Amino acid sequence: MVSGDTFTLADILAIANIHPFYACNVKYPPDADTIRMARERASEDTAELDLKSQPALWRSTLYSTINRLMEDTNPENGFRHGVYTSITGGGSGSRPILFLTDVQENRRARVDFGRFLRRMGLLSNSEWVVTTHTSGELYRSLDLTSECFENAGASVLAAGHIMSPAEVVQLMVIYHATVLSGESSQIVAIVYYISTMPPEERTRFKLDKIIYTSEGLTPSQRSHIYEVLGNIKIYSILGSAEAGPYAVSCPRLIGSHWATASYEDFVFDTRMTRIEILPLSFSEYDSFCKPVADGELGIVAQTSLTRLRNPLVRYITGDVGLLHSLPEDTRAVIHEQDWKYLRVLRLQGRDRRFSFEWDSNYLEFSGLKALMNGPQSGVVLWQAILDKMEPSLEGSIELRVLRSNQSSDAMSEKDLIHRIEIFFHVCPPNRHRFKLVFLEDDRMFKRSTTGRKIVQFVNNYN
Numbered sequence: 302m303v304s305g306d307t308f309t310l311a312d313i314l315a316i317a318n319i320h321p322f323y324a325c326n327v328k329y330p331p332d333a334d335t336i337r338m339a340r341e342r343a344s345e346d347t348a349e350l351d352l353k354s355q356p357a358l359w360r361s362t363l364y365s366t367i368n369r370l371m372e373d374t375n376p377e378n379g380f381r382h383g384v385y386t387s388i389t390g391g392g393s394g395s396r397p398i399l400f401l402t403d404v405q406e407n408r409r410a411r412v413d414f415g416r417f418l419r420r421m422g423l424l425s426n427s428e429w430v431v432t433t434h435t436s437g438e439l440y441r442s443l444d445l446t447s448e449c450f451e452n453a454g455a456s457v458l459a460a461g462h463i464m465s466p467a468e469v470v471q472l473m474v475i476y477h478a479t480v481l482s483g484e485s486s487q488i489v490a491i492v493y494y495i496s497t498m499p500p501e502e503r504t505r506f507k508l509d510k511i512i513y514t515s516e517g518l519t520p521s522q523r524s525h526i527y528e529v530l531g532n533i534k535i536y537s538i539l540g541s542a543e544a545g546p547y548a549v550s551c552p553r554l555i556g557s558h559w560a561t562a563s564y565e566d567f568v569f570d571t572r573m574t575r576i577e578i579l580p581l582s583f584s585e586y587d588s589f590c591k592p593v594a595d596g597e598l599g600i601v602a603q604t605s606l607t608r609l610r611n612p613l614v615r616y617i618t619g620d621v622g623l624l625h626s627l628p629e630d631t632r633a634v635i636h637e638q639d640w641k642y643l644r645v646l647r648l649q650g651r652d653r654r655f656s657f658e659w660d661s662n663y664l665e666f667s668g669l670k671a672l673m674n675g676p677q678s679g680v681v682l683w684q685a686i687l688d689k690m691e692p693s694l695e696g697s698i699e700l701r702v703l704r705s706n707q708s709s710d711a712m713s714e715k716d717l718i719h720r721i722e723i724f725f726h727v728c729p730p731n732r733h734r735f736k737l738v739f740l741e742d743d744r745m746f747k748r749s750t751t752g753r754k755i756v757q758f759v760n761n762y763n
Contacts, residue, residue: 412452430480686701
C-alpha cells in the first residue's frame with residue numbers, strides 16, 4: 302500500500318488551477334494556507350474530475366516559467382522557499398535547468414517509492430547495494446537512489462561516479478555486495494571491466510542483480526552482461542527531475558521478452574502517477590487533446606500525485622510509448638490490493654522532435670541547434686552521431702563540425718570547444734566516450750540514402 306501522504310487528483314488539479322505553471326495570471330505559487338484552503342474546497346466539490354479538460358504542459362512552457370520564478374528574489378516568491386533542487390537531464394549548457402520540489406513532499410515520495418521497490422520484488426532488507434550514480438555539479442541521482450534503496454530495506458554503499466570500475470569491484474568484494482546499481486553507461490563500463498578480469502578473481506564476488514537508470518540497455522549490451530555475469534537479474538528504474546522515480550522494469554512482472562526487444566516495459570502505480578498517451582500528431586502548438594486507446598503508440602503525458610506545491614499535470618515527458626494492463630499471471634506474485642492499481646508503460650524511446658539521450662542526459666535539439674547555428678559559432682555544417690564503443694559497448698557520441706574560414710566575428714575554436722563540452726557535460730568519467738571532430742570539407746558527413754542530405758542526428762546506438 303502507498304502511504305497516506307500521496308495526494309488525490311482533486312488536490313493536484315485544485316493547486317494547478319492557482320499555480321503559475323498553468324495560470325498565466327498568477328505571479329507566485331500558492332503558500333501553505335492557500336494550498337490548505339484549496340484542498341478543502343476540492344474535497345467538498347462533487348463534480349467529476351476530467352484530466353482531458355486540463356491543458357498539456359510542455360517543457361518549454363514549464364521551464365520558461367521556472368526561469369522567471371528563479372530570477373525573482375522577492376521574499377513573497379514561495380517558489381524559492383524550502384525546496385529540493387534537482388537538475389533536469391536536458392539542462393546541460395551554460396545555465397543548468399532546475400526543477401524545484403517541496404522538501405517534505407520529496408522525502409515522502411522517496412519513502413513511497415522505496416516501499417514500491419520492495420513490493421515489486423526489486424530489493425529486500427538482506428541485500429547490499431553498490432550504487433555508482435552521479436553526484437555533485439547540481440546532480441542528485443546518488444542521493445535519490447541511495448535513499449529509495451534504503452527505504453526499500455536494502456543497505457547501500459554510495460560509491461558515486463568518480464570511483465573507477467576496479468574500485469567498485471573491490472567494494473563489492475570487501476562488503477559482499479550482491480546488487481550493482483548505476484546509470485546504464487556506468488553499468489556497461491563496469492561489466493566490461495569485469496570481463497577483463499582473470500576467472501579466479503571473478504569468483505571473489507557474486508552479483509545477483511543489476512538495477513540501472515537513464516537510457517535503456519541495447520540487446521547487445523544485455524547479451525554482454527549475461528555472458529559476463531551469467532544468470533543475473535536485470536532491473537531498471539524510470540524517473541525524472543520533474544516527477545522523481547515512478548516506475549520499474551521487472552522481469553517477473555513483464556516477462557523476459559524485453560531482453561531482445563527495442564522497447565522497455567515499466568510498471569507504475571496509478572496511486573502515485575497517472576500516465577496518458579496522446580496522439581503522435583499532438584504538437585507544442587496544441588494544448589488540449591484526448592488520449593489514444595490502450596495499445597496505441599503516442600506521446601507520454603504524466604500527472605504526478607506526489608507533487609502538490611509545484612504540481613505536474615499532463616506534462617509532456619518527451620517519451621513515446623503505449624499503455625497496457627499487467628499480465629493476468631502476475632496476480633500470483635502481486636498482492637491483490639496492489640494489483641488493481643498497477644499498469645504497464647511500454648517505452649519506445651524519445652520523441653526525436655525534441656531531444657536525444659547521451660550519458661544519462663536528455664539533450665535538447667533546440668539547445669544544440671542554437672549553439673551550433675548561432676552567428677558567433679562560425680559553424681556552417683554539423684552532425685551528431687550516437688554509437689557504441691568496441692569492445693566495451695559503452696554509449697559514445699561524435700560531433701562533426703565544419704566551420705567557415707571567412708567569418709571574422711566567430712568565436713575562437715578554443716571557445717567553441719569549451720561551449721560544446723559544457724553543453725554535452727563532458728567530464729573525466731565520460732571524456733573517452735565523447736569525440737569532437739573539425740572537418741576540412743563536407744565529405745566526411747553521413748548523408749541520407751535518398752536525397753544525399755547531411756543528417757544532423759545519426760543514431761547507431763540501438
